[in-house]
Amino acid sequence: MSSLSVYHESSADLPNKVLTHLEDIASTLAAVGVRFDRWQAVTPLAPGSSQDEVIAAYRPQIEQLMSAHGYAAVDVVSVSDEHPDKVELRAKFLAEHRHTEDEVRFFVVGSGLFSLHIDDYVYAVLCEKGDLLSVPAGTRHWFDMGEHPHFVTIRLFSHPDGWIGEFTGDEIASRFPRLDD
Numbered sequence: 001m002s003s004l005s006v007y008h009e010s011s012a013d014l015p016n017k018v019l020t021h022l023e024d025i026a027s028t029l030a031a032v033g034v035r036f037d038r039w040q041a042v043t044p045l046a047p048g049s050s051q052d053e054v055i056a057a058y059r060p061q062i063e064q065l066m067s068a069h070g071y072a073a074v075d076v077v078s079v080s081d082e083h084p085d086k087v088e089l090r091a092k093f094l095a096e097h098r099h100t101e102d103e104v105r106f107f108v109v110g111s112g113l114f115s116l117h118i119d120d121y122v123y124a125v126l127c128e129k130g131d132l133l134s135v136p137a138g139t140r141h142w143f144d145m146g147e148h149p150h151f152v153t154i155r156l157f158s159h160p161d162g163w164i165g166e167f168t169g170d171e172i173a174s175r176f177p178r179l180d181d
Contacts, residue, residue, distance in 0.1 A: 002131050004028060004036075005124040005177075009117065012175040015124075029125070032118045035134035036125065039106060051076040054108055058154060061132075065104065071156040076108070079149045086149055093143040096173050097165035101158040103135040110151030113144040113179040122176055140168055146179035 004025040005015040019025050026036045041057040054076045055062060062074055079086060096117060105114075107127045114133055116123040117140040127133055135141055145151060 104156040106154040142173040
């Protein structure tokens with residue numbers, strides 16, 4: 001079940017609120033400029049579907065987002081417990097960073113924890129299958145795929161080069177709960 005835990009940045013051990021209803025999560029995140037939505041595939045996907053099959057299953061939603069927001073590229077990322085670089089990938093994404101463009105992720109399979117550091121608060125968003133999260137450019141955040149990752153996501157980019165992170169050097173991510181906590 002998707003959830004949102006909102007913490008003051010000074011109290012990583014106790015959230016101010018925990019939300020589990022789609023409408024509550026979406027409205028709380030919208031108030032700070034973050035989009036959260038749920039998508040349904042137009043065609044069913046089989047385990048091991050190719051990147052082209054995954055994109056085709058969500059083509060109407062992808063095209064709508066691309067035309068509405070000017071995204072120029074789309075790809076699919078799949079990380080499982082067998083991924084040879086899972087430890088390095090997890091460590092990289094756990095460091096607080098930001099992007100010069102929106103970070104748009106749609107979870108086709110599995111889950112991951114996005115933590116958004118906005119003003120004096122941390123919004124920890126547990127994204128699961130069917131969840132779309134759009135983090136505005138410049139938003140400080142980190143992502144935890146867990147010790148045993150299992151997810152497939154569709155990513156949309158403004159720049160064809162894709163993901164380019166600017167790391168903040170702030171150690172805040174080390175103080176907050178992780179996916180496996």
